[in-house]
Amino acid sequence: REFAYTLQNDAHLRYLSFNDADELKEQVIKPVLQQFEVGAIYNANPRDKKALPPGRLQPTRREFVFDIDMTDYDSIRQCCSGGAVCKRCWGFVAAAVAVLDRSLRRDFGFSLLVWVYSDRRGIHCWVSDESAMQLTDDQRRAIMGWLEVIKGGKEMVKKVNVRGGRPLPLPPALEEALGILSSEFFIPLILQDQDVFRKRKEGWDVLLDLIPDKEVRGRLESKWAAQAEMEMEDDDDEEETQTNEVRKSEKKWEDLKKEIKSVPKGTPRRQALTAAMEDIVLQYTYPRIDAEVSKHRNHLLKAPFCIHPGTGRVCVPVDPLRVNEFDPAKVPSVGQLLGELDALAGSAEVDELGWEQTSLKPYVEMMEEHNRRILQASRERKMMSEGRKDMSW
Amino acid sequence: MAALTARRAPVASTSRAPIVQVENHFQPHYPHRLNFYDKAPHFDVTLEQFESYALNRLRILAEIESSFMRNRSHDDLRTIINTQQKKYLPLNSNTAVNIDHDEERKRDHVSHFVLRLAFCRSEELRRRFIKAEGTLFKVRWETDDSKERVEWLRSRDFGWIEVSEQEKSELEPLLKACTPPAFLKNFESERYYKVPWTRVPDLVEKRRAVLRAGTAYVAGREQFSIVFQQFQADLEKALEMTARALPRLDEDRLTPILDHLAQGFTLGISSEYSSAPENGESITADMIDDLARKHFPLCMRMLHSNLREDSHLKHQGRLQYGLFLKIIGLSIEEALAFWKQAFSKKINDEKFRKEYEYNIKHSYGLVGKMANYPARSCQTILTTFLPGTNESHGCPYRQYSEDNLRTALQKTWGMSGQDLQEVMGSVKTQHFHVACTRVFELTHGVKKGEGLGGGESVNHPNAYAQKSREMEKAKSEAVASAVRSGGDDAMNID
Numbered sequence: 087r088e089f090a091y092t093l094q095n096d097a098h099l100r101y102l103s104f105n106d107a108d109e110l111k112e113q114v115i116k117p118v119l120q121q122f123e124v125g126a127i128y129n130a131n132p133r134d135k136k137a138l139p140p141g142r143l144q145p146t147r148r149e150f151v152f153d154i155d156m157t158d159y160d161s162i163r164q165c166c167s168g169g170a171v172c173k174r175c176w177g178f179v180a181a182a183v184a185v186l187d188r189s190l191r192r193d194f195g196f197s198l199l200v201w202v203y204s205d206r207r208g209i210h211c212w213v214s215d216e217s218a219m220q221l222t223d224d225q226r227r228a229i230m231g232w233l234e235v236i237k238g239g240k241e242m243v244k245k246v247n248v249r250g251g252r253p254l255p256l257p258p259a260l261e262e263a264l265g266i267l268s269s270e271f272f273i274p275l276i277l278q279d280q281d282v283f284r285k286r287k288e289g290w291d292v293l294l295d296l297i298p299d300k301e302v303r304g305r306l307e308s309k310w311a312a313q314a315e316m317e318m319e320d321d322d323d324e325e326e327t328q329t330n331e332v333r334k335s336e337k338k339w340e341d342l343k344k345e346i347k348s349v350p351k352g353t354p355r356r357q358a359l360t361a362a363m364e365d366i367v368l369q370y371t372y373p374r375i376d377a378e379v380s381k382h383r384n385h386l387l388k389a390p391f392c393i394h395p396g397t398g399r400v401c402v403p404v405d406p407l408r409v410n411e412f413d414p415a416k417v418p419s420v421g422q423l424l425g426e427l428d429a430l431a432g433s434a435e436v437d438e439l440g441w442e443q444t445s446l447k448p449y450v451e452m453m454e455e456h457n458r459r460i461l462q463a464s465r466e467r468k469m470m471s472e473g474r475k476d477m478s479w
Numbered sequence: 480m481a482a483l484t485a486r487r488a489p490v491a492s493t494s495r496a497p498i499v500q501v502e503n504h505f506q507p508h509y510p511h512r513l514n515f516y517d518k519a520p521h522f523d524v525t526l527e528q529f530e531s532y533a534l535n536r537l538r539i540l541a542e543i544e545s546s547f548m549r550n551r552s553h554d555d556l557r558t559i560i561n562t563q564q565k566k567y568l569p570l571n572s573n574t575a576v577n578i579d580h581d582e583e584r585k586r587d588h589v590s591h592f593v594l595r596l597a598f599c600r601s602e603e604l605r606r607r608f609i610k611a612e613g614t615l616f617k618v619r620w621e622t623d624d625s626k627e628r629v630e631w632l633r634s635r636d637f638g639w640i641e642v643s644e645q646e647k648s649e650l651e652p653l654l655k656a657c658t659p660p661a662f663l664k665n666f667e668s669e670r671y672y673k674v675p676w677t678r679v680p681d682l683v684e685k686r687r688a689v690l691r692a693g694t695a696y697v698a699g700r701e702q703f704s705i706v707f708q709q710f711q712a713d714l715e716k717a718l719e720m721t722a723r724a725l726p727r728l729d730e731d732r733l734t735p736i737l738d739h740l741a742q743g744f745t746l747g748i749s750s751e752y753s754s755a756p757e758n759g760e761s762i763t764a765d766m767i768d769d770l771a772r773k774h775f776p777l778c779m780r781m782l783h784s785n786l787r788e789d790s791h792l793k794h795q796g797r798l799q800y801g802l803f804l805k806i807i808g809l810s811i812e813e814a815l816a817f818w819k820q821a822f823s824k825k826i827n828d829e830k831f832r833k834e835y836e837y838n839i840k841h842s843y844g845l846v847g848k849m850a851n852y853p854a855r856s857c858q859t860i861l862t863t864f865l866p867g868t869n870e871s872h873g874c875p876y877r878q879y880s881e882d883n884l885r886t887a888l889q890k891t892w893g894m895s896g897q898d899l900q901e902v903m904g905s906v907k908t909q910h911f912h913v914a915c916t917r918v919f920e921l922t923h924g925v926k927k928g929e930g931l932g933g934g935e936s937v938n939h940p941n942a943y944a945q946k947s948r949e950m951e952k953a954k955s956e957a958v959a960s961a962v963r964s965g966g967d968d969a970m971n972i973d
Contacts (some may be wrong), residue, residue, distance in 0.1 A: 195675065195693030217677075217693065231684030248686070254660070257686040258653040396494055 088125030088132040094118055099162050100125075100386070101132040114155070120395045123386040145383040149362050150218035150226065153204075153209040153387065154182050158374040161240075161288065164280045169206040171414045177275035179209050180409045182373030184270065185263045186211065187406040189233060193259060198463065200456040201404045204415060205394035209404065210387060215319050223382055230377045232259065235368055242294045246365040246372070253354070253361035256469065264364055267371040276335065276370045283335040286314055290338055298358050302345045306371075312337065390453060393420050401448035403456070417446040483729050501643040509584035511631040512572050513619060516591050517713060524589055530736045535567040536590035537740055540611040545913050545936055547610075548905065551928055560618045572624045596733070597740035599722040604741065608718070613711050620703060632702070637709065638678070642671040642696060643722035650696060653689045662700065670699040679705050742858065752789070762808040764817035770807070774947035776915055776940045777875050778860065779803055780891055785871045790824040794838075795864045801842055802854040806941045811843045856939045857912055876911040912936050919943060923950055 089102045089110070104110040114122060125132070126148035135143050135168060160167045165174040183201060190213060191194045198214040221229075238245040248260060256264060276282050283290040290310055297303045346363065349356040379385050392401045398419040404412055426444045441450050524532075542563050546556045564570060570587055571578045579615065591612070598608035620628065647654070655666060662669070676695040682688045682704060689696040697705065762770065771783040782800040786792050797818075804814065818839060819831050826835070837846060844851035855863075857874065866873040875887060881903065888894040888902065898921050905914035916936040920927055930936050931946045 192692070193690040195691075223679075225680055228680035228684040232686060232690070255656050258656045258689060259686060261656065 087127045088386075090123040090125060091117065091119050092121035092123075096120070101135045103132040108111055122389050122392055124389045125386045126383045127131075127346055147219040148383040150213040150215075150220075150221060150229070151380060151385075152186065153376045153379040153388050154179060154208040154210075154373060155376055156208040158376070162280070162282055162370055164284075165283065169226075171206060171208065173413045173415060174279055176412060176414055177271065177279060178371070180412070181267060181271040181275065181371045183209065183211075183404070183406050183409045184266050185373055186233070186375075188266065189259060189263070193232070194229065198456070198460055199406070200390070200392045200453065201406050201409070203404050203412070203414070203419075204388060204404050205397055205399040205401055205414070205417065210390075212387075212390075214456075216463065218448065226383070230375070230380055233373075234375060235260065235263075235372045236374050243292065244365070245370070246369045248365075249361065253357045260368070263372065264368060268364075268367050271371050272367050273336070277339055278336065280368045281335045282370065283338045286310075293338070293342075296362060296369070297342070298362050299349075299355060302342075302349075302359065306338075306341060306345060309341065334418065355437075400446065400449070402446075403452040405452065418449075490505060502947070509581055509588070510573075511634065512570055512580075512584065512627065513616075513623060513631050513708060514584065514588060515593070515635060515713065516588070516717075520585075520589050520808055522585075526732060526736075529593055529733070530740075532568075532586045532590040532869065533593035533736075533740055536587075536594060538567050539563050539615065540594070540608070542934065542936070543611045543614050544607065545910065545916075546928075546934070547614075548908070548910050555928060556614070557618050557621060559928075560615065561622060561725065562933045563935075570619065572627055574624060574627075576726075594740065595718060595721050595738075596725070596728070597614070597737040597885075599718045599725060600741070605715070605718045609711055609714050612714060613707065616710050617703075617707060620706070632706070637674075637706070638675055639672040639705075642673055647671055647783075650691075654696060654698075654920060657687060657689055667710070672697050672699065672702070674705065679708065681708060690728055707946075721965055742862070761810055762804070762813065762819065764809070764813045767804070767817060770944075772947075773951065774944045776937065776943040777887065777891065777918065778873070779940055779944070781875050781887065782870055786821050790822055791826075793870050793872075795866070797838070798842060798852075799855055799872040801858065801866075802841060803940050803944075805856040805888075807944060811840065811845060814839055814843070823956060854941050856940070857937065860940070861911060874911055874915075876906050876914045877909075888918070892918070894918070912938060916944070919947070925949060 087103060088100070089104070091099045091102065093099070102113075104113060126145035129144050129146050130142070132143065156163070156166070156171050156178070157168060159175065159178050163175045163178060166172050169180070187199065187201070190199060190211075196213050196215045196218055198218075200212050200214070202210045202212065204210055228372075235248055236245045237247065248256065255261070283293050283301065294303050294310075296305055297306070346356065346359045349359060379387065383398060388401065390401055390403060393399070394401070398421050399417045400419065400423075402417055423444045423446055430443055441447060534718060539560060543556065543560060546559065551559070568587060568590065569578075571580065571583060571585055573580065594608065598604040605688075623631075636842065643649075651666075654671065655663065658666060671695055675696050676683050676690055676693055679688060679695050679697055679701070682697060683690065683695060687701065688698075739948060767783070768787075771780055775783065779800060782792065782796055785796070786800070799820075801814065804817070809817065815836060818835060819828065822831060822835070840846045842852055860872075861874050861877055864872070864879055875884060879887060885899065885903065888899060894902070902914045902917050902921075905911070905917060913936060916930045917927075919925065919931065920929060928934060931942060937943050
C-alpha cells in the first residue's frame with residue numbers, strides 16, 4: 087500500500103510503503119508531518135519503485151473514493167469562501183452526502199462506505215467493498231459518468247446538461263436525486279439560509295440566464311430590477327425587512343413558479359420551463375465532485391483522523407444518516423483533546439489514558455465499526471471460496 | 480496461446496502449386512459464422528496457408544483502417560468491407576448453399592490468430608488491431624442473419640439473465656425513462672436483460688440503463704454494445720498475454736512472415752506483379768511519354784521526368800522504373816530501344832551496349848540466373864533500397880520534403896487548395912498509400928472513397944496505371960458505341 091507524507095517544509099514524499107502496522111506507526115510518529123495520505127495497493131512494494139522498470143508498478147486494488155471540495159461551491163455559497171466551512175454551508179455537504187450515499191448503495195450495491203470530514207475543505211468518502219477495490223480506472227470513469235451532473239467551468243452558465251439537449255425526462259437516477267434535493271434541501275438551504283438570489287450580481291442574474299423562455303425571463307427581469315431599485319431606497323430599514331419579510335430568494339422563486347404556471351400545461355414551452363426549473367435545483371444543490379480524484383487509482387487522498395495543520399481539528403468520520411446535524415465547529419481539535427486528557431490526569435482514578443476518555447471516542451468507534459465490517463466481509467469471502475473447495479468431511 | 484504448428488508442405492518451384500492437403504488430426508467444425516476467438520485453433524496448417532490467410536485478412540483490416548483515415552461513414556465502410564470480404568475472406572451464413580462453411584470459417588479463425596502474433600508487440604499496434612477487428616466484428620454482426628445471431632448468442636454464455644415479465648412491469652417507469660423517445664413504442668415487445676454493471680460500463684457512463692444493487696437492466700437493442708465491449712476487452716487481455724508469451728516463440732520460419740505482416744497497416748498490402756497482362760496491348764517506346772502523362776503514379780512520373788531532364792537514371796531508379804514498364808507491357812526489344820534513346824544525349828550506342836544492355840535483359844529474366852523479377856510493390860518501394868542523394872526512386876510521398884512534394888503535385892497535375900491540403904494531410908500521418916489513392920481519385924474524376932474500384936487503395940504502381948488505362952479504355956469505348964448507335968439511328972430512316 088502506498089503512503090505519502092507532506093513534511094513541515096512542504097516537501098512531498100510519495101511511494102512510501104511499510105512492512106507491517108508497527109513499522110507504519112513508528113514511521114508516522116517519528117517525523118513531524120503536515121499531511122499524511124493513503125494511495126493504492128500495488129503489485130509490488132511502492133518503495134521499490136525506482137528499482138523497477140518504468141510502468142511495471144501498477145495499482146491492483148484501491149478503495150473507490152470521493153472528494154467534495156467546498157471551494158467548488160464558492161460561486162453559490164454566501165457565507166464562506168475558500169478554505170472555510172461553517173454550519174451554514176455544511177448544508178451543501180449534507181445534500182451531497184444524501185444523494186451520493188443513496189446512489190452508491192442503491193444503484194451500485196456498495197455497502198462498506200465511510201464518510202470522513204476534511205477540515206476547512208469538505209468531505210471525503212471511501213468505499214471499501216471488494217467489488218469497488220477491484221474497479222479499473224475505466225470502470226471508475228464509467229461510474230463518474232453516471233454520477234456527475236455539474237459540468238463546466240466559470241464560463242459555462244448552465245452547468246446541468248443531462249437531457250441530451252432537449253427537454254426530455256431526467257434519467258431515473260437523477261429523478262430520484264432531484265426528489266431528495268427539492269424536498270429536503272433546495273428551500274431551506276438555497277432559498278432560505280443562503281438566500282442565493284438576494285442580490286443581482288451572481289445572484290438572480292444567473293437565475294435569469296438559466297431560464298430558456300424569453301418572455302418569462304423578460305417579465306421577471308423587469309419586475310426584479312424594479313424591486314432592487316426600491317430596496318436601495320429602503321436601505322435604512324434593512325433590519326426590519328429581513329426579519330419580517332420572507333427571504334428575497336423565496337419570493338423570487340415564487341415569482342418564477344407563478345410565471346411557469348401561467349404557461350398552458352402540455353405545451354413545449356411549459357415543458358422546457360419545467361425542465362429548466364428542475365435543472366436549476368440540480369445546479370444549486372447536486373453534489374459537486376472532483377471527478378479526477380475518483381477516476382484514477384493512483385490518486386492520493388488524505389488519511390482519516392489527520393489533523394489540520396492550521397486549525398488542529400481532527401478529520402473525523404461522519405455518520406451519513408445524521409449528516410444534517412453535523413457541525414464543523416464542534417469537531418474535536420488536538421488542543422481540545424489534550425486539554426481533556428490533562429483534566430483527567432488530575433484525578434487519580436484512571437491509570438491508562440487514551441482516546442476512550444476523550445471526545446474522540448465516538449469517532450474512533452465509528453471507524454472501528456467500519457473496519458470490522460470490512461474484515462467480516464473478507465472472512466465471508468474466504469469461507470465461501472474455501473467452502474467450495476473442501477468437500478470432504 | 481495454444482500451439483499452432485505449421486508444417487512446411489513440399490514446395491514446388493512456382494507459386495502456382497496446388498494447395499497440398501494437410502493431415503488434420505482434428506477436423507474443425509464451426510456451427511456459427513460469428514466467432515469470439517476465445518479458443519485458439521488446434522489443427523495443422525501449412526506455412527503457405529499461415530501466411531496467405533493472414534495476408535488476406537490483413538487486406539481487410541488495412542482497408543478498415545484507411546476508411547477511418549478517410550472519415551468514411553459507417554454505412555460506406557460496411558459496403559466496402561463486404562465487397563472486400565467476398566474477395567479475400569468470405570464468410571457466408573449457414574443458409575448459403577454450396578459453400579464449404581467450415582473451410583471459410585477455419586480461414587477466418589486461423590488468420591485472426593496469426594495476426595494476433597504479428598500485432599501484439601507494441602501498445603500502438605495492439606490498439607489499432609483491436610479497433611480494426613472490433614469494426615470487422617461489428618460489420619459481420621450487422622450483416623448476420625438475425626436468427627443465426629440469436630442462436631450464436633445463446634450458444635455462448637454471456638451471463639445474461641432475461642428479465643421476467645413481472646420484474647419488467649415493476650421497473651416499467653424507470654425503464655421507460657431510460658428509453659430514447661424513438662423506441663418507446665417498442666417497449667412492450669422489447670426484451671430486457673440483467674447483467675453485472677461492469678459488463679456494460681459504456682451504458683452506465685451514459686445513463687442508458689437502470690441500475691439496482693450493481694445489476695444493470697439493459698434493453699435487448701443495446702445487446703450489441705455489451706457484446707462489442709466484451710469482444711474488445713477479451714481481445715485486449717489476450718493480446719497482452721500473447722505479447723508476454725511471444726519471446727518464447729522460437730520459430731525462425733515465422734518471424735519474417737510476422738514482421739512482414741506487422742508492416743501491413745502502414746504500407747498497404749503488396750500484390751504480385753510478375754508479368755505483363757497477357758491480353759494487354761503491347762507498348763512501344765514512343766508511347767511512353769504519353770502514357771506517363773496520363774496514367775502513371777507520382778513515383779513513376781518523377782522517374783520519367785528525371786530521366787528526360789538528365790538523360791540518365793541511376794541503377795535503382797532504372798530498376799524500379801524498368802520493371803514497372805515491363806509489367807505495363809513493354810517488350811524487351813522496345814525496352815532496349817526506349818532506354819537507348821533516353822540515354823542517347825549522354826551515352827553513345829557502344830557504351831550503352833557494353834554497360835546497360837545486359838542489365839536490362841537481366842531484369843527481364845533473359846540472361847544470367849533467368850529470374851523474372853516482379854515489379855516492385857508500394858510496400859517494397861517504401862521500405863527497400865531507399866534513395867540516397869542524387870537518386871530519385873522510392874516513394875515521393877515519403878521521400879520528398881513537404882515543399883518539394885507540394886511543388887511536384889502542383890507541377891505534375893496542377894493540384895492546389897483543399898485537394899492539395901488533403902493529400903498533404905495523409906502524408907503527414909504517414910499514410911502514403913492513402914495519399915496516392917486520393918491523388919488517383921482527384922486526377923481521374925473518381926468519387927472520394929472509391930479508390931481503384933470498390934474502395935481499394937493503391938498498393939502497387941502497376942495497379943494504379945492499369946486502372947487508369949482501363950478507365951480510359953472504358954471511356955473511349957463508351958464514346959465509340961455512342962457514336963455508332965447515333966450513326967445507326969441516323970440510318971434508320973423508316
